[in-house]
Amino acid sequence: MQFAGISFKTTEFAPTFTIDSVSVDNFSCTFYYSNDTLILYPNSTIQPYSLFDVSISYHGNATSGGEYRGLTNTYSSDYNQYITWTLSESFHLKEWLPCKQDLTDRLDSAWIFITVDSTCKAGSEGKLTAIVPLSNGKVRYEWKERHPIVYYLLSIAVGKYAEYNFNVHIPGLSDSLFVMNYIYKDPQCLLDNKADIERTADFLRIYSDKFGMYPFADEKYGHCQVPLGGGMEHQTMTSLGYFIHWLVAHEMAHMWFGDHITCANWQDIWINEGFASYGEYVILQNYFDQQTADITMRHFQFRGRIEPEGSIYVPFEIAWDENRIFNGNLSYKKGAALIHMIRYLCDDDSIFFYGLKQLQNIYADSVLTGADVRNLFEAITGKDFHALFDQYYYGKGYPIYNIRWFQDSTQTGWGDLSIQIEQRGSSADNNLFTIPLPFELFKQQQVETIKLTPSQNIQTFTIQTNGLKIDSIHFDP
Template sequence: MKQTLLYLLALLLPAPLAQAQLATPAPATANLNVSTADLCAASHVRQALRQPATTIAHRQQMDRYDVKYYKLDLSLENNSRNVAGHTWMRARNGNTTLETMAFELFSTYVIDSVVVNKQKATSIQRASGDVTATLKTAVAPNTLFDARIYYHGTAPNTANQVLAGNALDTSLTPAGTSVTWSLSEPFNAYEWFPCKQVLTDKADSSDVWVTTSKVNKVGSNGILERVTPISATKHRYEWKSRHPIAYYLISVAVSPYVEYVNYAQLASGRKVPVLHYVYNQSTLDANKTEIDRTPGFIENFSSLIIDYPFADEKYGHSMAPIGGGMEHQTMTTQDRFTFTLTAHELFHQWFGDNVTCASWEDIWLNEGFASYGEYLSLARFSSPAAARLWMDDAHTRAMASAGGSVRVPDTTSVGRIFSSRLSYKKGAAVVHMLRYLVQDDAKFFGALRTYQTTFADSTARTSDLQKIFEEATGRSLTDFFAQWYAGEGYPTFAAEWKQAGGNLQIRTTETVSAPFITPFFDTELDYRITTSAGSQTIRLRQSKAVSEFVVPITGTVVSIELDPNQWVLNGAGSVVRNDNLVLATRGHAATRPVLVYPNPCEESLAVQDLPAGQWRAEVTDALGRVVVRQGISATRAQVTTQALAPGLYHLTLTAEKGDEVRRARFVRR
């Protein structure tokens, strides 16, 4: 099924589209014949499926200081896991005197010395990956201090260390050359450099210096300041980044790469270099079509959200056989170039790098949004049909099992954190449903821009995203996130209908896949109603397990389709005509008229004699599209119509409990 679906998706991709920078050609069929979510998840799950090595007590000791800066000065080769050098950490002490410094480093490394403020630590205690250095002179409260940790050894891997995560590995590439690369997410950076692995403590800046054989190039974060000759056979790559960075996004990739550069031209006028380190010339030639998509992707995401967050540095790729991709800040590591993989890892630069999840519980803020970046790219550079097929597949995968939440309940399990089904596919479906709920792309992308600017260079939780969307929409999203983020499963809808003169009567029954966890999904749903007079799509709210509706119609009903555009994650239900249908709610009550004035109106429309309580107001246009949605009450009985174009509109008022409905028609002057 997956192979057929993705083959059809490839067939729908059109001819190349003109870009501001260069042409973005259509992907070859084979390039979409695999799930990016599976690739990305697998590249992380190859890490040992274990809990973080550090103890709670050690974490508390590390939280006594705030990391400001990392500088890695290491010797590495492209065919070895040997590491030698030092890490310089600059940090600010907290409110108490610091007499010991806690950090993390894998237990098999030899620590040659720890030097804090130019004084060598008097002792070093180690317990697995936890390291505690006793300082010769204590650090005063609220002051900056420098720590240099000199060490050497061989990076562990699962062949010789059962707890290893292969965070620094080496292998032969398909091209026959050797490459050494890092992959630290979620909590494996300590396998190749001393660090503090706390998501909420981003370093303000970083430098990565790597001394290696002159045949090699080294890819890393930020700007390549210089390549310094060290000897007749060695040189040093010196990378500098002045953006905050999470510990797991610091990276290296070492190999005799071929270099290729293209550029993205942002609407703001900034030109962003895109640097690609590729195995060899034949690999570049074979992948150039796919690589050349990257600038167009950057331009598109920048126009939708905010400018590429690291535009003053670069974007790029380092190839390594990691079995997928990893969104290292400004320099993604990928083992191949395909349409959706490149788009996915790039969108992480916004969702994951610029704004990082503050807890692995909220990894969907990284992976769900990056997956949605695939959908956005298909919609922009391919076709709505291709994007629809992608979403159909995402829904199919998300519903492959009955339960499971987007929220990660066990943040010590790598496999659960990087669940392809839940963190990636269901996460993307939740983003899509949030867009549907907003039903206004200007507000939806505006809220994402607010999220990016509010939490830029920092971290965020799901509650932060919820608050921003609540402010953008003016409505509570507590139920939405309780159902779709913390809850489990999905709904399935079965509808019966009957035409009674000029009214369409509908009874829709909702069942759920995980009833003991999430017994009901309170959601809106589109109904495409086709009659002899034409077709219209209306939006109705499923406010209880069995919901009934009476819809005024023109003509004879031919068919009804639920959720025709696949906005809501839901199972395959049924729609049947039932001429014996009798609604529990009397039809005249559902269509009770209400007086509105002035009619025609301009900036607002008042509702006369509205009963007490909270009411949901929806205005639909002649095509059945909801164009206004707001809450009103008897004391605030006005609907804002200022933004409406002149024309005829339908007003539907629904009581808070869904048991009363009022309707009116009005004209916007």
Template sequence: MKKIYLFLWCLCLTIPAALAQTPDKGGFTCADAKNRKGHMLLADGITSEPHRALMRQYDINYYKLNLELERNSLDVRGSVTIGATVLANGFVNFAFELHPDMQLQQVLIDGVNSEVIRTGGEAIATLRAAKNNKQKVKVEIFYSGRAPSGASAAIGNGLNTAVAQPWGKQVLWSLSEPFAAYEWFPCKQLLADKADSVEVWVTTDVNNKVGSNGVLQRVTPMPNQKHRFEWKSTYPIAYYLISVAVSQYQEYSFEVPIPGVNQPVFVQNYIYDHPQALATYKAGIDRTADFLQIFSEMFGPYPFYKEKYGHSMAPMGGGMEHQTMTTQQDFGFTLTAHELGHQWWGDEVTNADWSHIWLNEGFASYSELLALERLQPDQRQTWLNRASQFALIPPKGQVFVQDSTNVSRIFYYPLTYMKAGFVLHMLRHTLQEDALFFKVLQEYRKEFRYKVATTRGFQRVAEWVTGRSLSYFFDQWVYGEGYPSFNVTWNQEENNLYLKSVQTTSSAATPFFRTEVEYKITTTLKDTVVLLQHDSPTKQYKFRVSGQVLSITVDPNQWLLENSPPATQDPSLNSYTPEEFSIYPNPTVGSLTLRGGEGLPVQLVVYDMIGRKVFTLVPSGPYNNVSHLRPGSYILKAEFIGKTEIVRFVKL
């Protein structure tokens, strides 16, 4: 989900303290009632632990919502059917969640009336006879009521209604993330349990259309000038992605061929039924085709291509990535790219609990940059500047969310969106190869397709693909706090450039960041960018340069989240004792990291143990891929200017 920030960026950057207190998704204060539940760390949901334990005793197979809704009312009436598989012997209590403002008329379990005990938003229906592991249960819940207001969701409430201006169209829309689905339908708000399928039937006035998940099966005429929209999706879906949007819409749809599948994606858009609406939004909507093709190429085919993608408009102040049909206020470039990116990162692969929300929002935010790089490359630097400025705003904290019941912290924009997006940007740079980076994303997607993932799960896939240990990277950037700064001094004597870089950090929680740093050396003859490993707080280097050095720039291409002062010349810097040259890890499964020596070698030559040359490469950075080598022992010759280093390594 992405809250619109165009109107906030200037304010937030000039008054950072104000932004630090403002929840990211909409400027709403998180629901006091939810945040007074003890701030339980890493809780998967907002109900009590005993109630969550009861809900974990069954696995949801499907939801079927059959509701009466109108575009100008928060009143809800109808039924929800939940099909489930029992996971425990002696199962007698079917636990679910429903907001206290909703009244239960009847609950049937396997067609038999059930008694229900309710405590706040917790409900327990009792079975007449116990069921055992792997048996099926069907629960039909009939209810009605008025959905609450009070900004308990990420933007607004579970159900919202407002007039879209300047179009003058009243809209009802849902937004259940993170804990507001129970405000409009009975459900199980545990991320780990995705429903295998969902049907959403909505009866409404004949002047309305209803957007929802999956494929529109039919529109059935009903009495009293009403009709029923009947949607169905057969893909696994998390509870918060089930959606409705009701208004006087017109439909604008088209098909998009995408790489990797033999059928086009149907893109179905519900926009306001106004003579000027389509002309206003068409160009932005049409960009969806480019985004679908680009992301399918980068991440793998669009996950729900057998059904559709699309949009339902609502005056919500941003967008929400409802599975197969995003709810969106307009069609700005980054907003549309962000919400489509979520179909992979959040919808197909969902965070296992809200502490790992960066796997949704950071990935979708970085999708914005990937789209800009391909379609509007001149805007790449603007995105990076903005992301960096937000990520550097105090107060600092982890990208990982420690209090996963705190709505404002879950969706805190500087950390959950911008720093999280920058984490992926830095991982891409660390891997030093775009093909390898996108392979990591594709394999991560395959591993957790239609399931839920954790940060360590993503790390495990990245390590498997790259053949490298990345614990240090995730420990410092996801579980650590703050960012580094590099105080750089330099001096030139004849053709020798001496450079000293001292790292400090913004948070005592992470006193050192092991990272790769680019330095641009500008001389009277040329610019040269070198990539150096920063594996200790103070590093010294010596380079041979041509021409007179004019300046040194830290991180010129903005690959690193850092806040360094300008480099300065220090005439006293005139000596250098190089570190002993070494490589690690050794043995290795996929890559060798160079450490020490005088900068980067001119070339690396690998020999087998009987002296035959295996391959030669010119290193572009400290990391060098040797995954193609057969297991065995090898000799590495690193050729520096005026010096050669020889080491032995083992490829596993």
């Protein structure tokens, strides 16, 4: 079968690039490019359902929009360094590399060859397979990523870097994991950050235990230090501005949630950012202490309450607004608080973390939605998570509770306990929340925990006390 013309959106280009030629299966072909659509007119026969190769030659300069916008060159005043680096999430890979920006269509692999001055190093994804000397004082860094990768996780970082590398043993891994760090070439930089960088080893072990084995263990994990106010989870080699523990933990968690499995669309960015934020809590709980973890979770919950009309799920009409996609209060902090609620409803940490591992197994190198997460936890627990997701994920705002309790005394002792739960939503669009609420009952040096599930905006529950006096109650301990 001969196709007279094939029209498909194979490549997006910045306007600063020019296409020189296109070939299909090594045969030159006529092409037309307009409005991000490349239309090919191949001269060779292409059979239905068969694979064919398209090669595109182009030239031009990358646009430079600054932080969060493709390719940029930035100065770090802390250590007197200039770094050229990229950040392409969500829609900016095309500004420095022609590409197909589709979350559901991963590259099956990537070779990233970077030619730089011999005084520089160049970091990227996968394994560094060669450093090739060239003429005129240049070298070529040849990186090969053999795992499938989402388009926006491709990156480069170039600078006069120093290296601080080490190997990590992870239980269950037959060989050690190589950890590679490109840091600013200033001796003070390593002195300032060495202890924080070395925490990477323990964090990798914790996540591998809780989420499943590090998914890119046959390649590496690492960091490229760049003048960035935060970090970016480039696959196998995070770009970040500093090595504070919560940032290292957040970006590393993305290797599981964001890189290995990815949101199917930007409306479900919670898959990436909510779970990575919850990774911060997991590290605090398992590496530091529970008190610090609890303080952080309360902060996450507080941040979610800053947006009384907001939902974790990004509404369709603003799904291309990057300020909304990466809203720290909703996609990140409230998203992490929702995951904590899933853990609470599982009521068994072994089941909860089994669920996280199953997400990695089922959706490996693929995409998923919030509904997929809901369905998986329903399947492994036998519980209904629809109300939780309808009210806290898709729904706006949060509940506001007014709790009253009283207990009558009788001639023979104390009567039953009455607890009245009155609630309203911060948003009029989401006014009833039906998740079980925990209470601690303090009575005669005893503490009993109960859960009450409201189904109305004002509801009174009666609890038998067997004649014991209730000294106090604690809501949502």
